[in-house]
Amino acid sequence: MRRSVSRKTGQTNSTDATDLFRSASSKASSKEMERIDNLFYSYANKSSGMIDPEGIESLCSDIEVSHTDVRILMLAWKMKAEKQGYFTLEEWRRGLKALRADTVNKLKKALPDLEKEVKRPTNFQDFYAFAFRYCLTEEKQKSVDIESVCELLGLVLGSQYRAQVDYLIEYLKIQSDYKVINMDQWMGFYRFCNEISFPDFNNYDPNLAWPLVLDNFVEWMKAKQT
Template identity: 85%
Template sequence: MHQLIHPEAALGINHLFERESHEEASFRCPPQMRRSSSKKTGQSNSTSASITFSATDLFRSASSKASSKEMERIDNLFYSYANRSSGMIDPEGIETLCSDMEVDHTDVRILMLAWKMRAEKQGYFTLEEWRRGLKSPRADTVNKLKKVLLDLEKEVKRPSNFVDFYTYAFRYCLTEEKQKSIDIESICQLLDLVLGPHFRAQVDYFVEYLKIQSDYKVINMDQWMGFYRFCNQISFPDFSNGEIPLPPHLGNVL
């Protein structure tokens, strides 16, 4: 493979060749020797290039095979918990998985795992979702999956990720077609699970209100997001920065 030579460098090389041609005109290689040398050099360069390309191809091939084997192990881990008839990991399979990972199936990290997979149906994991969530962390064993749960806690704590996780948690609980709201009892459990560790006082306050009030039977997405904004914007419990406009549905809480 020939490299492009900068014009100034080319002029310098030509000048050097011209000077050498005057100073060393008395010495010339026999034509046959020059052709032979050129031929050998070409063969050497060709051989070197072939070796380089061969090494690259071997590396790519080895990497591809390793990746394929790894994905095969990830798939095998999925099928060890999947229901044979449905081809999915169902609620029973998830409980078995949780038992093997030594975590409760109601642990928020299981919800985080569903978020990582972008699982669409509550209590079920498809093979595609499983691959989506576990390919990047390369989790092909239960022990590696346990480490993924620990890493997910850190990942979700990032502000941008937490908002996405918080939004996903609500949508994940919409189990019926065209469902847009969630009953109060489920919302109280979800608030405690998702927001409780971060805003314990506010969550306890809001849950207590939801349980005794009679105006609301369900909570929609706007209300769900409104409570998150309330936790982030309002000083609690003194409400010292109460000049910040509150979502209308939170008015009764105060």
């Protein structure tokens, strides 16, 4: 009988310890979320209840990053932000909790790791697609103007594919067939930079399912090279 009592007592102690750990963990998580919320409200517009472009500029100033820096776009991706230039409380919580950043200093320190995370091949394509969707600011909008696309290409692909991107931007600015770019064309630009030998285009086959704008770009490039 004593053994039975002893075993039960041991189980009770173990359960108590687990409960205490869970309680402490829950309190810590609750405190972290409270700090994340407080940080949000320090930048949020009181009337809209969201962080607006002005709030984002203040945030950028505090973390010492330009509002045009690609890392701000990466932060928006991490939050799964839906509206360009705005962060909701839910988006803010999602992003900062994932980054384990409940202070400005922690957020600043989290940016290099976020950059590495985005640049992993498994994540980059998703980020690249997000960057385009984030520019669709009007309801039912499906395309982005050439000027904005050129800026975005430089921002998200420029560091990895500088030569291709520079020529592609040059071509897009001088051509007159396209005033806007859609998602299919946008994703084609990434595939092209990632897969096609440059600047000889040896493995480019116009008979494959490439957007016509890229067929035209390759023709333009080859004409420049002759």
